[in-house]
Amino acid sequence: MASSLSVGVQAAGFVEDAKVTLGLRNYYFNRNFLNQTQGGQGQAEGWTQS
Structure with missing residues (x-):
């Protein structure tokens, strides 16, 4: 559980x-x-958007 918490904290900083x-x-x-x-x-x- 501690490893999943640290991944969540790192992801928050990335976002x-x-x-x-x-x-x-x-x-x-x-x-x-x-x-x-x-x-x-x-x-x-004709018309296009990309």
Whole structure:
């Protein structure tokens, strides 16, 4: 039981000193097809985040 208590105390100090950095990037594209054929797709767009 004494060994589990010391692990808990060490973990508490680790959490207090922890630092988290979160970096997110967004990407959006919009494309118009000017030279489309009959019945083709006129435009395309999309968005993503990672």
